[in-house]
Amino acid sequence: MLPNPLIRLQCGVNSYDWGKIGSESAAARFAAATPSETLSIQSDKPYAELWMGTHPSNPSKDLATGRTLLELVEGNRMLLAPSVQAKYGSKLPFLFKVLSINKALSIQAHPNKKLAEQLHARDPKNYPDDNHKPEMAIAITNFEGLCGFRPLGEIAHFLSSVPALRELVGEDEGKSFIATVRGQEGDESSESTTQNKRALQSAFAALMKSSQEDVAKAAKALVADAEKRGEEFADGGIESTSGATMSELVVRLNQQFPDDIGLFVLFFLNYVQLTPGEAMFLQADDIHAYISGDIIECMAASDNVVRAGFTPKFKDVQRLVDLLTYNYAPIEEQKMTPTEYPYVVLNRAAYSSGSHVLLYDPPIEEFSVLRTVLKGNAAKATFDPVDGPSIVICTGGKGKISVGPKVEEVKEGYVFFVGSTAELILESEGGPDDEFTTFKAFCEI
Numbered sequence: 161m162l163p164n165p166l167i168r169l170q171c172g173v174n175s176y177d178w179g180k181i182g183s184e185s186a187a188a189r190f191a192a193a194t195p196s197e198t199l200s201i202q203s204d205k206p207y208a209e210l211w212m213g214t215h216p217s218n219p220s221k222d223l224a225t226g227r228t229l230l231e232l233v234e235g236n237r238m239l240l241a242p243s244v245q246a247k248y249g250s251k252l253p254f255l256f257k258v259l260s261i262n263k264a265l266s267i268q269a270h271p272n273k274k275l276a277e278q279l280h281a282r283d284p285k286n287y288p289d290d291n292h293k294p295e296m297a298i299a300i301t302n303f304e305g306l307c308g309f310r311p312l313g314e315i316a317h318f319l320s321s322v323p324a325l326r327e328l329v330g331e332d333e334g335k336s337f338i339a340t341v342r343g344q345e346g347d348e349s350s351e352s353t354t355q356n357k358r359a360l361q362s363a364f365a366a367l368m369k370s371s372q373e374d375v376a377k378a379a380k381a382l383v384a385d386a387e388k389r390g391e392e393f394a395d396g397g398i399e400s401t402s403g404a405t406m407s408e409l410v411v412r413l414n415q416q417f418p419d420d421i422g423l424f425v426l427f428f429l430n431y432v433q434l435t436p437g438e439a440m441f442l443q444a445d446d447i448h449a450y451i452s453g454d455i456i457e458c459m460a461a462s463d464n465v466v467r468a469g470f471t472p473k474f475k476d477v478q479r480l481v482d483l484l485t486y487n488y489a490p491i492e493e494q495k496m497t498p499t500e501y502p503y504v505v506l507n508r509a510a511y512s513s514g515s516h517v518l519l520y521d522p523p524i525e526e527f528s529v530l531r532t533v534l535k536g537n538a539a540k541a542t543f544d545p546v547d548g549p550s551i552v553i554c555t556g557g558k559g560k561i562s563v564g565p566k567v568e569e570v571k572e573g574y575v576f577f578v579g580s581t582a583e584l585i586l587e588s589e590g591g592p593d594d595e596f597t598t599f600k601a602f603c604e605i
């Protein structure tokens with residue numbers, strides 16, 4: 161007998177070094193919102209990631225029975241939808257997370273599918289999955305991150321204006337990069353792009369192969385330069401990131417990771433700030449490092465990370481240098497623009513209070529995410545059934561969730577699995593200024 165496809169989940173939280181501390185961490189607060197014999201939030205411990213899904217490294221459980229979600233969907237394939245189950249088996253195609261970031265994550269990229277299979281076969285301890293890990297971040301609070309390579313003219317500016325950076329990259333390498341970029345200026349041809357990517361890889365590789373001794377020496381000079389020159393640092397910076405911002409970032413990140421190579425990678429990557437509801441998408445092999453804030457993160461089901469800086473974890477620097485796409489673009493091109501979701505009906509209370517449902521739909525099939533904000537009381541959203549599995553988390557406010565005859569109360573941190581083809585209703589229960597906010601990850605192919 162098919163269980164009612166509305167299942168309250170108990171989800172685990174990972175304590176990585178960079179997580180926010182104790183109840184400061186949204187990941188910890190959300191995990192603690194659901195009864196658990198094992199979890200009690202320690203006030204001095206970092207809590208980084210709440211995991212929602214079937215990934216074996218931290219499997220979510222059915223709160224009522226204690227069975228893992230994987231066991232449930234394996235026992236009732238209809239919960240997944242035949243199309244999804246045929247392609248992805250009985251595991252969810254996506255891994256859904258809340259990250260709560262107190263200090264920078266590693267300078268990292270996630271290997272594409274082919275490389276993931278090779279790395280997993282060779283080194284399953286450091287590469288636990290044979291799957292790619294494209295990922296999307298949606299800001300819950302204000303967020304900062306490094307995402308993708310900057311436009312090359314910006315990197316050329318920093319190579320010209322930051323002596324410590326030029327020192328590590330090397331005088332000749334720096335000059336050659338600047339000459340190539342200047343020579344190709346305005347040329348959008350594929351030949352020019354290929355030459356630019358080659359120059360970028362050469363300069364980045366030169367930086368990344370620096371010895372720790374050289375990095376430590378250059379880092380001290382860099383921080384002294386940043387502290388002394390403030391707004392004038394890096395000749396006042398560039399349009400997207402002022403000298404003052406670069407100076408502050410160098411000093412702050414050096415406090416987090418003293419004398420780290422990541423301080424210099426900063427000048428190669430776009431510095432991005434997201435406000436709540438803004439999002440960005442990272443393909444496999446795209447370089448990034450998140451810096452601060454609370455986010456929803458959704459990814460293909462994998463935990464493969466290739467790291468090269470800003471981390472005490474296993475680093476695979478040459479692997480990262482070799483696998484990167486070396487795509488470069490202004491940060492605005494990295495951001496994702498959500499769209500109004502058409503397959504939902506809002507009631508009058510929802511319309512009149514300005515409630516909305518936004519769809520974040522990246523160019524891959526494993527997942528999309530809905531962000532629903534129901535304002536005031538009795539604002540209701542009725543969603544068409546989805547032909548695939550969904551996971552819903554509440555990140556603020558309170559209300560009700562119902563599927564067929566089953567109705568559950570919802571508070572901040574509550575997580576639910578919703579099986580395929582279930583008509584879902586969300587309804588707010590709050591004062592006129594309250595917002596009942598939920599995020600729903602789903603796969604429909």
Ligand SMILES: NNC(=O)[C@@H](O)[C@H](O)[C@H](O)COP(=O)(O)O
Pocket residue numbers: 176209257265266268295448450457459465467471473
């Ligand atoms: N960009 N965000 C992610 O990829 C998260 O889902 C991963 O879990 C993070 O890479 C974890 O960061 P560390 O490996 O601890 O540095």
Ligand SMILES: [Zn+2]
Pocket residue numbers: 268269270295448
């Ligand atoms: Zn990542």
